[in-house]
Amino acid sequence: MSSADNPRATDLAKFLCYLFRSCRFSPNTIALHKSVVCTFANPEKSKLLASNALVQRTMKAIKLKQQPPRKSIWSVSTIIQWLVPNPPAEDSIFQVSRYVALMLLLASRFADPLENLRPSAVFGAFTLFTYSYLLPMFGAHGTKSNLIQDNSNLYLRVPSNLVAIVSRNVFWGAKRPLRAGMGPGNLRKQVKDEDTDQALGVERKGGKHGSTSRSFRILEETPPPSPALSLQHRAENLSALNRRRMRKRHGILYAKIKSLENKVRNAVKLSEKYNKRYLRLKTKNTDPNSPATKMSSLLNNIQVPDVV
Known part of the structure; x- marks a missing residue:
């Protein structure tokens, strides 16, 4: 007999379907009502009622019925077609930095290239901006501000009409689009990787530790970068990095030398202290009127008889 105090499995299943x-109600709310009932x-029969096959299948059907709708994925070619004829305003640092941040998001699967704008915006612009390649001065997010990227440079090829605009601006406003909602995941989650590679004409290059960097190419008529200038800037960056490393090593050696000097100074002070104490005891024992000297002389004068 079924009642409110003793419901059957069929009654509970009908109640869940009604909810x-x-x-x-959402599946989580329905599961809460089921556990309450x-x-x-x-x-006494709570475990038996909750583990009933009909109740479990009803809950499974409810969860499978209400699936979250899939998000629509927009085409990369659409935004490329809008970016090329609509360059940012030359007098707006915010628009220029937002434009470059958007291209960085499209050109990479990860957030590292976009994070490179943060230290570059704080500590200076890019070390190299020739033709259409960007070489950040500092490392990605999480590295120290006094370290330059070593063999993990970012190459970004942009339209030729944007080069003149970006080269006349400094990226001091690069943090603004990040704070305004242009996070790394807002755009990258809605873009398919294969569509990005095909629409952007991505070229892969091997990195130092097996990683791959990608160059962002929109216009085919973009002139190639100057190899001599690129090598020159690489050499300058490498020499600056070596200078910083040598300063760090010299600082470590200087600290070690200072610690050794302190240890030697303490050892000399300790030895002088013990030498003074030893000399004090020695002079005290050599005094003829001292009790220790008298006792030692008495012991030396005692004659022990020979035992026959």
Whole structure:
């Protein structure tokens, strides 16, 4: 016999279906109602009622019925077609930095290239901006501000009409688009990687530790970068990095030398202290009127008889 204090599995399944169809509750809310009914209606049979096959299949059907709708994925070619004829305003640092940040998001699967704008915006612009390649001065997010990227440079090829605009601006406003909602995941989650590679004409290059960097290419008529200038800037960056490393090593050696000097100074002070104490004891023992000297002379004068 079924009642409110002793419900059957069929009654509980009908109640769950009513909550889903008529009340339009979410699966989590329906699961909460199920646990309340199983626990408080008849506590002795709560486990038996909750583990019933009909109740479990009903809950599974409810969860499978209400799936979250898939997000629509926009085409990369659409935004490329809009970016090329609509360059940013030359007098707006915010628009220029937002434009470059958007291209960085499209040109990479990860957030590292976009994070390179943060230290570059704080500590200076890019070390190299020739033709259409960007070489950040500092490393990615998480590295120290006094370290330059070593063999993990970012190459970004942009339209030729943007080069003149960007070269006349400094990226002091690069943090603004990041704070305004242009985070690394807002755009990258909605872009397919294969569509990005095909639409952007991505070229892969091997990195130092097996990683791959990608160059962003929109216009085919973009002139190639100057190899001599690129090598020159690489050499300058490498020499600056070596100078910083040597300063760090010299600082470590200087600290070690200072610690050794302190240890030697302490050892000399300790030896002088013990030498003074030893000399004090020695002079005290050599005094003829001292009790120790008298006792030693008495012991030396005692004659022990020979035992026959």
